[in-house]
Amino acid sequence: MTSPTTTPEAVLATAKKMLEDGLVEGTSGNISGRLEGDRVCLTPSSVAYDTMTLDDLVIVDLDGETLSGHRSPTTEKDLHLSTLRAYPELGSVIHTHAVYATMFALAHEPIPAVIEEVVVYVGGDVPCCEYRGTGSKELGDEVASKLADRGAALLANHGLVTCASSPEKALHNAALVERTAKIIWGARAMGATIHPLPEKVNRDMAGVYGFIRENP
Numbered sequence: 418m419t420s421p422t423t424t425p426e427a428v429l430a431t432a433k434k435m436l437e438d439g440l441v442e443g444t445s446g447n448i449s450g451r452l453e454g455d456r457v458c459l460t461p462s463s464v465a466y467d468t469m470t471l472d473d474l475v476i477v478d479l480d481g482e483t484l485s486g487h488r489s490p491t492t493e494k495d496l497h498l499s500t501l502r503a504y505p506e507l508g509s510v511i512h513t514h515a516v517y518a519t520m521f522a523l524a525h526e527p528i529p530a531v532i533e534e535v536v537v538y539v540g541g542d543v544p545c546c547e548y549r550g551t552g553s554k555e556l557g558d559e560v561a562s563k564l565a566d567r568g569a570a571l572l573a574n575h576g577l578v579t580c581a582s583s584p585e586k587a588l589h590n591a592a593l594v595e596r597t598a599k600i601i602w603g604a605r606a607m608g609a610t611i612h613p614l615p616e617k618v619n620r621d622m623a624g625v626y627g628f629i630r631e632n633p
């Protein structure tokens with residue numbers, strides 16, 4: 418399979434949109450994009466998105482060795498690289514501290530896929546990873562295992578991670594999951610009974626997710 422690739426320009430534009438969309442604040446969260454030649458573009462550690470430039474991005478190999486850039490890459494680089502190494506069909510990983518999704522992460526509770534488009538874009542419920550320390554290799558392995566057949570996962574007591582063939586699509590997944598978490602939170606606040614999708618709809622739409630993921 419030829420892996421999907423992107424550009425540093427797309428990583429930077431997506432980082433700025435992630436801030437505009439309210440999915441992160443300050444310097445939190447991070448983005449990776451697979452580049453040609455088994456290289457990965459990562460956002461840097463501790464640089465504000467609004468002033469970030471192409472010069473701040475860091476290019477590493479798939480093992481995390483810096484190839485170019487004068488900044489330190491995000492301290493969460495292992496969750497990006499573990500995922501991109503494991504799944505050649507993916508081209509980007511995004512980590513955010515989106516508020517409503519993080520509420521579920523605190524509860525260690527999956528976000529149920531009760532809205533059709535979530536199944537199509539994410540593949541099913543958004544699972545919650547076992548707690549592992551921030552920035553650790555163990556967290557990277559745990560995240561990669563949860564993203565085997567999903568476009569998003571929760572980091573216990575921390576936030577959200579999404580993946581897709583491009584930074585734009587990974588950001589779309591982050592916004593979709595955040596919106597879904599907000600809707601479910603609201604429906605529960607109303608005291609509503611949340612009904613699952615019919616089993617067949619779930620299965621068929623998860624099949625669509627699998628096809629899109631394998632054919633980026």
Ligand SMILES: [Zn+2]
Nearest residue numbers: 446512575576
């Ligand atoms: Zn984080």
